[in-house]
Ligand SMILES: [Zn+2]
Ligand SMILES: [Zn+2]
Ligand SMILES: [Zn+2]
Ligand SMILES: [Zn+2]
Ligand SMILES: [Zn+2]
């Protein structure tokens with residue numbers, strides 16, 4: 518499980534510090550969007566990091582179709598726990614032996630090597646006695662990995678149109694944010710300029726709003742400064758703006774009433 522997003526990580530990031538509790542998505546978000554190459558757990562500066570499949574990426578099929586818990590036949594011990602992901606050292610050795618097994622982009626996610634090898638299915642999915650549900654889970658698992666990890670991630674991070682290419686698969690990504698913005702207008706859509714400016718998400722993760730709906734998103738998702746009539750991304754950005762641009766009433770602050778400001 519990823520310590521940042523709490524997702525059951527399908528793939529993990531392994532750096533020289535050998536922490537592997539960060540998922541592939543959070544690792545790329547930090548490195549590409551936040552330009553932060555530190556390990557979120559120990560703050561080690563990981564110049565190089567590997568993204569590789571997490572062996573525990575699928576749960577055991579313990580629930581039969583229809584939702585009723587199925588008593589598992591247990592003639593033997595339960596299936597063995599999935600093996601931990603390979604260590605950084607093992608991955609470095611694997612890359613020295615077989616450089617082609619790894620993808621790294623010249624201008625994409627510097628220092629990141631993505632393991633292209635199709636992982637072995639989790640032991641839980643291969644355990645005998647799982648029946649139809651386990652077979653379906655195994656097929657779903659294989660379907661997800663049919664596209665190699667580096668291709669999945671290049672698509673996920675690509676500057677593509679969320680309307681006509683929501684999975685980033687079909688066409689060349691746009692070269693600049695402006696090109697994407699102009700293309701979206703041909704659909705009558707816009708991405709929120711405050712969200713885009715904040716740079717917390719990849720283009721395909723941002724909703725393409727109908728132009729008329731943008732004010733509703735701004736009011737719902739962001740903080741409005743009534744003095745400037747500008748929107749700020751969240752509480753932190755709003756607070757910074759208020760501190761920098763507007764006066765703060767010292768009397769209120771002393772009385773414990775914070776966040777009251779004057780233009
Ligand atoms: Zn994560
Ligand atoms: Zn670490
Ligand atoms: Zn489009
Ligand atoms: Zn927004
Ligand atoms: Zn203001």
Ligand SMILES: [Zn+2]
Pocket residue numbers: 766767768769770777
């Ligand atoms: Zn006051």
